[in-house]
Amino acid sequence: MSINGERLKRHLEELAEIGKIGETGVCRLAHSKEDRKAVEVVKGWMEEAGLTTKIDGFGNLIGRIEGSQPEKPILILGSHIDSQPYGGRFDGTAGALGAIEVVHSMKENGITPQRTIEVICFSDEEGCRFNKGIFGVRGLAGMLEEGELDRKDKQGVTRREALKEFGVEPDLSQSPVYQKGDIAAFLELHIEQGPVLEQKKKPVGIVSGISGPIWLTVTLEGFAGHAGSVPMPMRQDALLGASDIIRKFDDLVKKEGTETTVGTVGSMQVFPNSRNIIAEKVEFTVDLRDIDLKARTRLEEKMYNIIEESAAEYKLKYEIKEDTRSEPRYCADWIKDIMKEEDGKLGLDSPTLMSGPFHDALIMSYISDYGMIFVRCEKGISHNPLEFAEMEDIEKGVQLLYRTAVRISQA
Numbered sequence: 001m002s003i004n005g006e007r008l009k010r011h012l013e014e015l016a017e018i019g020k021i022g023e024t025g026v027c028r029l030a031h032s033k034e035d036r037k038a039v040e041v042v043k044g045w046m047e048e049a050g051l052t053t054k055i056d057g058f059g060n061l062i063g064r065i066e067g068s069q070p071e072k073p074i075l076i077l078g079s080h081i082d083s084q085p086y087g088g089r090f091d092g093t094a095g096a097l098g099a100i101e102v103v104h105s106m107k108e109n110g111i112t113p114q115r116t117i118e119v120i121c122f123s124d125e126e127g128c129r130f131n132k133g134i135f136g137v138r139g140l141a142g143m144l145e146e147g148e149l150d151r152k153d154k155q156g157v158t159r160r161e162a163l164k165e166f167g168v169e170p171d172l173s174q175s176p177v178y179q180k181g182d183i184a185a186f187l188e189l190h191i192e193q194g195p196v197l198e199q200k201k202k203p204v205g206i207v208s209g210i211s212g213p214i215w216l217t218v219t220l221e222g223f224a225g226h227a228g229s230v231p232m233p234m235r236q237d238a239l240l241g242a243s244d245i246i247r248k249f250d251d252l253v254k255k256e257g258t259e260t261t262v263g264t265v266g267s268m269q270v271f272p273n274s275r276n277i278i279a280e281k282v283e284f285t286v287d288l289r290d291i292d293l294k295a296r297t298r299l300e301e302k303m304y305n306i307i308e309e310s311a312a313e314y315k316l317k318y319e320i321k322e323d324t325r326s327e328p329r330y331c332a333d334w335i336k337d338i339m340k341e342e343d344g345k346l347g348l349d350s351p352t353l354m355s356g357p358f359h360d361a362l363i364m365s366y367i368s369d370y371g372m373i374f375v376r377c378e379k380g381i382s383h384n385p386l387e388f389a390e391m392e393d394i395e396k397g398v399q400l401l402y403r404t405a406v407r408i409s410q411a
C-alpha cells in the first residue's frame with residue numbers, strides 16, 4: 001500500500017529538464033512554449049496513471065478517473081507546473097506530480113475509488129507573466145475579473161493571444177465549472193517555501209490554513225527644510241516619523257502577536273530623497289498576516305494607534321490606504337483529522353503549521369473543503385534556482401497524500 005517513489009523521482013527529474021536554466025533552475029512561464037511542452041509530457045503521465053485527460057479553456061490540464069459511485073461529490077487533487085522566471089524544480093511540481101503518483105499507485109494497488117477523482121495542473125498559478133496569478137483555478141471557481149484576457153505581458157502579448165498560442169480557445173463563459181457541493185474535498189501538497197519544518201526537523205507538515213494578508217500603504221507628510229539650518233526642535237521630519245512607526249510596528253508584532261503573526265514593511269519611498277533636505281513625504285507599505293483573524297484585527301488597530309501617535313509626536317499629517325484585505329482560509333477539520341490519523345500510522349509525527357504564501361488551494365477553499373500537506377525545503381528557499389527538497393521528504397509527503405486520498409475517495 002505505498003506509492004512508487006522511483007517513478008515520482010523520475011518524473012520530477014524529467015519535468016525539471018523542460019525550461020531548465022543553469023544547473024538546477026527552471027523557467028516555465030504560464031502559457032509559454034515551455035509550459036505547453038511540460039503540459040504535454042505531464043498529460044502523458046496522467047494517461048499512464050489511468051486518467052482521461054483534457055486541457056480546458058483556461059489552460060488547466062485535467063485528468064479524471066470515474067468512481068464506482070459517480071453521483072457522489074468528487075475528490076480533486078493538484079497543484080501547478082508553471083514556474084517563476086528564475087524558479088526552482090519543486091514549487092508546484094511536487095504536488096502536481098505527487099497527485100498523479102497517488103492515482104497511479106491506487107490503480108496498481110487495485111483500489112477503485114468510489115468517488116470520481118480529478119487531478120488538476122492549474123494554469124498560471126505564479127502570475128508573474130501577466131501580473132495576476134492563480135488564473136486557472138479562479139476560472140474553475142468563477143472568480144475571474146473584468147478584462148482578465150486583455151492583460152498584457154512585458155512584450156505586449158495579451159493573455160488571450162498567449163492562450164491561443166498555447167493551443168486553447170480561451171472561453172471564460174465556462175466559468176464557474178464547479179458549484180458548491182460538486183466537490184467533496186480538494187487536497188494539495190506543496191513545498192513549504194519557509195523554514196519552519198527544517199527548524200522543527202520534520203519532513204512533512206499538516207497545514208492549518210492559509211493566512212490572508214492586509215496590505216496597507218501609509219503616507220506621512222511633514223515639511224522639507226535645509227539639513228544645515230533648521231533647528232532640531234522645529235523639524236517635521238517624515239522619515240523620522242516613519243522610522244518610529246516601523247520600529248514600533250516590529251515590536252508590536254513580536255511582543256503582542258501570536259506564534260503565527262508576521263508583519264513586514266518591505267518598501268519605502270522618500271521625497272525629495274536628498275541627503276541635505278529634511279524628508280517631507282514618506283510612503284511605506286505594511287504587510288500584516290495571521291491565520292488568527294482576531295489577533296490580526298487586534299494588532300491592526302494597535303498599528304493605527306501607533307501611526308496616529310507617532311504622526312502627532314513628529315508633527316506629521318498621515319494617510320492610510322488599504323490595498324488588499326484577504327481573510328484567512330482554514331483547512332477543513334475533518335480532512336486534518338484524517339491526515340493526522342494516517343500520519344500517525346506512518347509514524348511521521350508531522351507538526352501542524354500555517355501557510356504564509358497563498359496557493360491554488362486558497363481559491364479552491366471557496367468552492368470546497370480543503371486540506372494541504374507541506375514538505376520541508378532547504379532553508380525555506382523558494383522562487384529561486386537554489387530551491388531544494390529531499391526526495392525522501394517528498395515521498396513521505398506524497399505517501400500521506402496517498403493515504404488521505406484513498407480514505408476520502410472511499411468515504
Ligand SMILES: [Zn+2]
Pocket residue numbers: 080091092125190359
Ligand atoms: Zn507554488
